[in-house]
Amino acid sequence: MVTTIQLRVNGKDHTVKADPSTPLLYILRNHLQLNGPRFGCGLQQCGACMVLLDGKAAFSCMMPVDRVKGRALTTLEGLAGPGGSLHPVQEAFVQEQAAQCGYCLNGMVMSAVSLLSENPSPDDAAIRRGMEPVLCRCGTQARILRAVKRAAEADKSLS
Amino acid sequence: MSTSRRNFLKTAGCLTIGFSIGGGSFACSPPSSGKLPRSLSRFPALDSWITVLADGRVRIMTGKLELGQGIRTAIAQVAAEELNLGMENVTVDLAETGHTPDEGYTAGSGSIEGSAMSVRYAAAYAREKLLQLAADELKVRVSELRTAHGRISTVKGTPAITFAALLKDRQLNDEVRMPVTLKSRDRYQLVGKPVPREDIGRMVRAGPVYVHNLRFPGMVHARMIRPPVYGARLLQLDQGPVKRHVPGLLKIVVNGSFLGVIAEDEYSAIQAQSVLRGDTHWSVPPPFPEAARTDLPAYLKTLPVQTQQVAQAGDTAPAENGVVSLKAAYFKPYIMHGAIGPSCAVAFYNEDMLHVWTHSQGVYPLRETLQKMLDMPAEKIHVKGVPGSGCYGHNGADDAAADAALLAMALPGRHVRLQWSREEEHSWEPYGSAMVMEAEAGLDADGRIVRWQYDLWSDSHGSRPGGEPGNLLPARYLATPFPPKAEGFSGGAHRNAEPYYRIPNREINAHFFDGPLRTSALRSLGAFANIFAIESFMDELAEKAGKDPYTFRLMHLDDERAKAVIRKVQELTSGQGAGPGSGMGLAFSRYKNSASYCAVVARVSADPEAGSIRVQKMWAVIDAGEVINPDGLKNQTEGGMIQSASWTLKEEVQFDEKRIVSTDWNLYPVFRFSEVPEVEVTVLDRPETKAMGAGEAVQGPASAAIANAVYRACGKRIRRLPLLHHMGS
Numbered sequence: 066m067v068t069t070i071q072l073r074v075n076g077k078d079h080t081v082k083a084d085p086s087t088p089l090l091y092i093l094r095n096h097l098q099l100n101g102p103r104f105g106c107g108l109q110q111c112g113a114c115m116v117l118l119d120g121k122a123a124f125s126c127m128m129p130v131d132r133v134k135g136r137a138l139t140t141l142e143g144l145a146g147p148g149g150s151l152h153p154v155q156e157a158f159v160q161e162q163a164a165q166c167g168y169c170l171n172g173m174v175m176s177a178v179s180l181l182s183e184n185p186s187p188d189d190a191a192i193r194r195g196m197e198p199v200l201c202r203c204g205t206q207a208r209i210l211r212a213v214k215r216a217a218e219a220d221k222s223l224s
Numbered sequence: 225m226s227t228s229r230r231n232f233l234k235t236a237g238c239l240t241i242g243f244s245i246g247g248g249s250f251a252c253s254p255p256s257s258g259k260l261p262r263s264l265s266r267f268p269a270l271d272s273w274i275t276v277l278a279d280g281r282v283r284i285m286t287g288k289l290e291l292g293q294g295i296r297t298a299i300a301q302v303a304a305e306e307l308n309l310g311m312e313n314v315t316v317d318l319a320e321t322g323h324t325p326d327e328g329y330t331a332g333s334g335s336i337e338g339s340a341m342s343v344r345y346a347a348a349y350a351r352e353k354l355l356q357l358a359a360d361e362l363k364v365r366v367s368e369l370r371t372a373h374g375r376i377s378t379v380k381g382t383p384a385i386t387f388a389a390l391l392k393d394r395q396l397n398d399e400v401r402m403p404v405t406l407k408s409r410d411r412y413q414l415v416g417k418p419v420p421r422e423d424i425g426r427m428v429r430a431g432p433v434y435v436h437n438l439r440f441p442g443m444v445h446a447r448m449i450r451p452p453v454y455g456a457r458l459l460q461l462d463q464g465p466v467k468r469h470v471p472g473l474l475k476i477v478v479n480g481s482f483l484g485v486i487a488e489d490e491y492s493a494i495q496a497q498s499v500l501r502g503d504t505h506w507s508v509p510p511p512f513p514e515a516a517r518t519d520l521p522a523y524l525k526t527l528p529v530q531t532q533q534v535a536q537a538g539d540t541a542p543a544e545n546g547v548v549s550l551k552a553a554y555f556k557p558y559i560m561h562g563a564i565g566p567s568c569a570v571a572f573y574n575e576d577m578l579h580v581w582t583h584s585q586g587v588y589p590l591r592e593t594l595q596k597m598l599d600m601p602a603e604k605i606h607v608k609g610v611p612g613s614g615c616y617g618h619n620g621a622d623d624a625a626a627d628a629a630l631l632a633m634a635l636p637g638r639h640v641r642l643q644w645s646r647e648e649e650h651s652w653e654p655y656g657s658a659m660v661m662e663a664e665a666g667l668d669a670d671g672r673i674v675r676w677q678y679d680l681w682s683d684s685h686g687s688r689p690g691g692e693p694g695n696l697l698p699a700r701y702l703a704t705p706f707p708p709k710a711e712g713f714s715g716g717a718h719r720n721a722e723p724y725y726r727i728p729n730r731e732i733n734a735h736f737f738d739g740p741l742r743t744s745a746l747r748s749l750g751a752f753a754n755i756f757a758i759e760s761f762m763d764e765l766a767e768k769a770g771k772d773p774y775t776f777r778l779m780h781l782d783d784e785r786a787k788a789v790i791r792k793v794q795e796l797t798s799g800q801g802a803g804p805g806s807g808m809g810l811a812f813s814r815y816k817n818s819a820s821y822c823a824v825v826a827r828v829s830a831d832p833e834a835g836s837i838r839v840q841k842m843w844a845v846i847d848a849g850e851v852i853n854p855d856g857l858k859n860q861t862e863g864g865m866i867q868s869a870s871w872t873l874k875e876e877v878q879f880d881e882k883r884i885v886s887t888d889w890n891l892y893p894v895f896r897f898s899e900v901p902e903v904e905v906t907v908l909d910r911p912e913t914k915a916m917g918a919g920e921a922v923q924g925p926a927s928a929a930i931a932n933a934v935y936r937a938c939g940k941r942i943r944r945l946p947l948l949h950h951m952g953s
Binding site for chain 2: 066067083084087088091094095098099100101103104105106107108110111113140141142145149151155158159162163164165166167168169170171174192193194196197199200201202203204205206207208210
């Protein structure tokens, strides 16, 4: 059952040997030793496992790894710029201290990056819609909303 | 190693601080009373708390775990402050047996009062000792010295000497004794400031923050096959198919009805779990009683109880002339912790030594319990706390650690990582107990409460491991099982059952039942339900008395700090009025009647026809005494309000005749972004007063404020949680 699979993650090519039905999440976490995407439910209900698939937020916990061959995958690790400079969304989460336990933060940041790439100036309702798939249990949503707004503002001032 | 430290390592693990033992039991004494903070008085040796590192940094050891509450940052702040160090020069090691002091559980909003205050005194005492060493070394008086950036120099500017150079490879091992001179507040650079959390920086960079991220060479992956329902026993198991069909399977671990699989690869472990589950047969325990499903509050009141009188004063007999009576009953269902990351642990067994990495809230109590479950000596078990997903109380963390320990002992020499599934966490965690609350009160002609009768019914809010193997889920299913401990003490149920108001005649009773579901400590324990009931009832009484909710509460309070939070929230929300279909509701409590003061106002829109409630905005005013980190306090209070609003509106663990049916986020919905209210927290800082536990203070008042707002919005008084399930009934 184990086959060789080529993946492009965070701009680098990887070859992994795995059962092609393995959910992408486990390949990223175990084969590539990435910490960004996390296991939360395995049911596409909570968003802890979010990655960017061709730039759009996608659940990785149920997606068989052979379905993403040849597509551009980005994880939380891949957002920072050269030299480790933070992406505006990451920076905004730090500025707003938008975490408690932080377990959901991967899904929040990845969803926000995806949202802002499609809609650089979202209003409150659009942000809530964009972030709806991701659950936070500590109740940091209020801070996360502020962080996404801050990131949108920062993006605007850059462009 | 000093004698004191050796003693501490030897005795560590013998003492357990229960979560629910008495309100405010973690409270430290204020400096003026001359007593050391509690943890420090138990472990007075400086080297239990502080290590000076060769590179100039200082390491602090705390017996508490970072749960997302920001305790690591608050502890670093007080240490850096007393030692005149930058935040970057203080590193904090979290709970670990044999390394940090045994501070029991990270629970009950006790970490600032217990641990941070101990660190403050230890650091201040260390500064004194270091200054004395420097004075001897430099042959000057202490008063001629100053400390900055981990160096000591004379005020005249003699070349600075570092802490490490002064100590010459030794550590300070003096015992801290009063008096300790604390840094004066007017010189504070860090305490009271919103110092950012360093760990959030690591989180956004995808750093390995969590126990879930631990990786060891040769680490293998495990999954559990749980019984289909509480109490089912494994009758039959066919290992053939899983061995044939799942490559990479290393071990099937069977011990009675404890059944787990270990595989080289995580996905193989998941497949093995799925295959093996289909090849097991289990006994069928008695169903959940039908009455429990049709009318849970009524059913719970039929159960046998142990009754404890919580408070009694004066004469509560009714039928006094001119007194108007009011009576109401309230209900809170079972609710779950619902960590976003299901429980996880890593264990490693080699040469008779067991290591466990866990997000348990109490590494020492867990070790004591594992020791009994495994019949091993304490010194052969090492338990290290590593942050996990936020837990909000006693969830599956300890159980997963015990699972991992049992699995690792079946496969010595390999690190075994156990990850619970979503279904396991939802189905097997110990829930916050369902509670019934009945209140009756009498008002005199002036609208004052003259008598108050309050009865509550609850299961236990405290079944943490605490040295009882039967409190660990896997121990109940071993070939030689440990039975669940019969609950002798359920103190957390009546947390905040006594109103903080001046009422001359009062009687409060707690009735403890043994209910159908597994229960334990969930953030604020019984206070959430008691405050929901008391503060809903206060609004009902206010209306009966013809008073507004603010006046009515203020006229029953003597404590100026209590009045101050209520007046402040009134000031902040006046003019924030609600439009048609909307309403504002108030609630107040002082957590445990001895910790933080908190007043909340909620603004909601409610439509009984549509059965809808939308919480638009919530304001909280909190007085937690001296504030170490105002942004940390705000973060906890904002989050607590949102979490409590979710509990209040939506959450209820449900079960059918056989099993828990709330097994995932669709079947147990919690707030998503579209439902989250705007929140605003105002902190009343009182730097001259004792720092008080705050992390759970808002849970209760947030709930009642929403229920009171719903009444004002649409005239519907809902006394049963969750509100949305009863909006139409």
